[in-house]
Structures are given as structure tokens and as C-alpha cells.
Amino acid sequence: MTDAVEPALPDDLPDGTHLVVALSGGVDSIALLDLLCRTPRFRITAWHLDHRLRAESSLDAAWVAAHCAAVGVACVCESAEVLAAVRGDGIEEAARRVRYARLAEACVRLGSVAACTAHHRDDQAETALLQILRGCGPEGPTGIATERPLAPGLRLIRPLLHATRADLVAHCRRHGLAWREDASNSDVRFRRNHLRHRILPEWERHCPGIAAALAQLAHGGFQRRQQAERQVVGLLDxxxxxxxxxxxxxxxxxxxxxxxxxxxxxxxxxxxxxxxxxxxxxxxxxxxxxxxxxxxxxxxxxxxxxxxx
The missing domain is CATH 3.30.465.60 (Uridine Diphospho-n-acetylenolpyruvylglucosamine Reductase; domain 3)
Known part of the structure; x- marks a missing residue:
């Protein structure tokens, strides 16, 4: 496969591994699905969760199912009542918690040991800044892990943390891929969206490269965390x-x-x-x-x- 973007997958994934790809229908996940389908080593199933937070969310689910049928990828669409899961930590966190729990359940049901999400370098920069604003641990911002346990025996892999959103948009346009736009991603009442659409673009104008620097800072913090974990893993025997x-x-x-x-x-x-x-x-x-x-x-x-x- 030759492409400007290639998914960074762990070397220890055996050929034929069944990967479940979290597919929202946005440009990031559409690019990830296409990139993984161009890597013939793996068996791919797309998975979509309708959070029922927007009137048009059912249309997103129908669009995702149609897209997967058109490209010949198995697809599972589910729904969840996210509002019922809010515990005082906000809708965003409740949606995240429900999404990962349901993704883990889907992996078990489908017989998969690994799921992939389409987080990219811009997400990494936003996460690093959010962690700084909330107060970091002693290792500093650690951002989004390239891989972490989704549940016991299940791996959650982020193969696109090295790519920018612009890279993924370019990939989709180059290959004639359509995608859905979620209007809630532009709602600046949510802190992450405010950083994405207001704060980081302004900082980037004054300090070009600051998003890349934040992502690199998070990567360094993640490496320090891994080093610390290697020091203590034997204590848990x-x-x-x-x-x-x-x-x-x-x-x-x-x-x-x-x-x-x-x-x-x-x-x-x-x-x-x-x-x-x-x-x-x-x-x-x-x-x-x-x-x-x-x-x-x-x-x-x-x-x-x-x-x-």
C-alpha cells in the first residue's frame, strides 16, 4: 500500500486478526476504515453507536450502514441512551464511558481481541491541553495512548495519532470518499470544541507549530509513563x-x-x-x-x- 497516510499498527498483531473499527461516519473514522481495508492482513468489522443525542443521529447510523455495504465491510450498528448514563460528569464524559463499554461488549460478541479508533494528532494536542488545564500528574500531560486495554483481554489501538485531520481529509478527497458532519462537533459550549475552534487556531496563528508541540509533549509524557510502568510491573505478580x-x-x-x-x-x-x-x-x-x-x-x-x- 502506498499512501500519504498509513495506519501505525502494533507489530505483534498476527495476520488475520479481527479488528473492530469504531465508525462514527466522520472524516477521521471513514479514513481509518479505508486505510485498514487497504491493509489485507486483517479482517475488519465496522461498529457504530447511535448515542441518541441528536435528532439526526439515526440518519448517521443509516448512512454508515449504507457506506459499509457499498465498500463491502461487515457493519454492526447499535444505539444507547447516553442521557440516562450521565452521573454529574457531563454528557461528553457519559457518552465516552458508554461508547467504550459498548465497544468492549461488541468485541466480545464478535470474537475480536482488538478495536481501533480514529484519534489523530489534532485530538492529541487538544487532549494534552485539556490535561494541562485540569492539572497533570507528575509525568505531565500524557495525551491519548497509542494503545491501552479496552477491557481484560481486549486491546484498544489508535493507529492514526501521527496523522493530522488535514491528512485524513486529504486522503478521503483523494480517494473520493464521502463522510458525515456532526453539528455537535462545532458547538463551542463544549470545552474540547472551544479549544478546537477558538483557542488552538488563535494560538497557531501567533505560534505556528504549537499543536504539533503539544502532541509531542503528550508523547513524551506517555513514554515517561510507560517507563514508570515497566519499573513496577513485577510488583503486581x-x-x-x-x-x-x-x-x-x-x-x-x-x-x-x-x-x-x-x-x-x-x-x-x-x-x-x-x-x-x-x-x-x-x-x-x-x-x-x-x-x-x-x-x-x-x-x-x-x-x-x-x-x-
């Missing part, structure tokens, strides 16, 4: 952790230990949960913490965890 040892670790290494543990237990490893685990550790013997379906206990010299109902 047992069924508990040494509390005094954890207290001696540098903050970024201890955060990596908590993050790996939560990933293994199927618990989202956000900054708030990492902070609560640090509070448990620093609180002394007898402290308890419930995260999802797991109970963490601070004993005299150990931190233990037990599945609960």
Missing part, C-alpha cells in the same frame, strides 16, 4: 502490595503501579481514583476503599484487594 515500599516510591512510579493494578482489575484508572488509593495508603492500617466491585484494605504493612458484590 502477587495478591497484595508492600505498603512501606509503595510509600518510598517516587510519586510518578507509584501512580504507574496503581494504574496498572486498576487496569488489571477492570477499573478506570483516572486521576481521582489514583488519588483515593494514595489517600488509602497514607491513611494507615484499617483504611478501606471501594472501587467498582473491588474492596481495597490498608493493613499494617500490606495493601490488599478483594472482589465484592
Amino acid at each position: 502477587g495478591v497484595d502490595l508492600d505498603a512501606p515500599m509503595l510509600l518510598r516510591l517516587p510519586a510518578e512510579v507509584r501512580a504507574a503501579c496503581w494504574r496498572l493494578l486498576l487496569n488489571r482489575l477492570g477499573i478506570p484508572a483516572d486521576r481521582g481514583r489514583l488519588r483515593r488509593l494514595d489517600d488509602l495508603l497514607n491513611g494507615g492500617p484499617g483504611r478501606r476503599l471501594r472501587l467498582g466491585s473491588w474492596l481495597f484494605l490498608r493493613r499494617a504493612r500490606r495493601v490488599t484487594w478483594t472482589a465484592v458484590r
Whole structure:
């Protein structure tokens, strides 16, 4: 395959791997689907989730199904009531949480071990800036991971983080591919959209290359996070952790230990949960913490965890 953009896929994916591609119908995911279909090593299924947040969302689902039929790709379209899942963290976060949960379920149902999303370098720059504004961990902004666990035994892969949105638009135009435009992506009442349409373009005019610099900053932070995780992966071979040892670790290494543990237990490893685990550790013997379906206990010299109902 020769193209200005090529998907960056892990070298350890065997030929014939079944990849589930999250397909919104936007230019990013349409480009990703086309690029993966031009890579004959893999079996591809497109997956679309109608969030039911816009009156025209059902039209998007119908368009995606028709596009996949036209290009000969298997397609699964589902819907979800995202508004019912809002827990005080906003519609955007609820939609993200529901989308990834349903994507994981779809992978299991389809017999796939890996899903791909079309996040690109512009998304990376926006995410880095959002992380800076919210307050980063000790490793700095880490952006969007090139790969992370979607659920136990499932991989979530982002093959386009090296490409810009302009690259993907150019690819679609070069190959005569149509796409859908989601009007909500232009609604600047949402913080990410405000950064995308107002803040970053203005900064780019005054400081050309700042989006690329933010993406590179996030990549560096992600590499530091990976290095810290490699230092602690051996600590998680047992069924508990040494509390005094954890207290001696540098903050970024201890955060990596908590993050790996939560990933293994199927618990989202956000900054708030990492902070609560640090509070448990620093609180002394007898402290308890419930995260999802797991109970963490601070004993005299150990931190233990037990599945609960």
C-alpha cells in the first residue's frame, strides 16, 4: 500500500486478526476504515453507536450502514441512551464511558481481541491541553495512548495519532470518499470544541507549530509513563502490595503501579481514583476503599484487594 497516510499498527498483531473499527461516519473514522481495508492482513468489522443525542443521529447510523455495504465491510450498528448514563460528569464524559463499554461488549460478541479508533494528532494536542488545564500528574500531560486495554483481554489501538485531520481529509478527497458532519462537533459550549475552534487556531496563528508541540509533549509524557510502568510491573505478580515500599516510591512510579493494578482489575484508572488509593495508603492500617466491585484494605504493612458484590 502506498499512501500519504498509513495506519501505525502494533507489530505483534498476527495476520488475520479481527479488528473492530469504531465508525462514527466522520472524516477521521471513514479514513481509518479505508486505510485498514487497504491493509489485507486483517479482517475488519465496522461498529457504530447511535448515542441518541441528536435528532439526526439515526440518519448517521443509516448512512454508515449504507457506506459499509457499498465498500463491502461487515457493519454492526447499535444505539444507547447516553442521557440516562450521565452521573454529574457531563454528557461528553457519559457518552465516552458508554461508547467504550459498548465497544468492549461488541468485541466480545464478535470474537475480536482488538478495536481501533480514529484519534489523530489534532485530538492529541487538544487532549494534552485539556490535561494541562485540569492539572497533570507528575509525568505531565500524557495525551491519548497509542494503545491501552479496552477491557481484560481486549486491546484498544489508535493507529492514526501521527496523522493530522488535514491528512485524513486529504486522503478521503483523494480517494473520493464521502463522510458525515456532526453539528455537535462545532458547538463551542463544549470545552474540547472551544479549544478546537477558538483557542488552538488563535494560538497557531501567533505560534505556528504549537499543536504539533503539544502532541509531542503528550508523547513524551506517555513514554515517561510507560517507563514508570515497566519499573513496577513485577510488583503486581502477587495478591497484595508492600505498603512501606509503595510509600518510598517516587510519586510518578507509584501512580504507574496503581494504574496498572486498576487496569488489571477492570477499573478506570483516572486521576481521582489514583488519588483515593494514595489517600488509602497514607491513611494507615484499617483504611478501606471501594472501587467498582473491588474492596481495597490498608493493613499494617500490606495493601490488599478483594472482589465484592
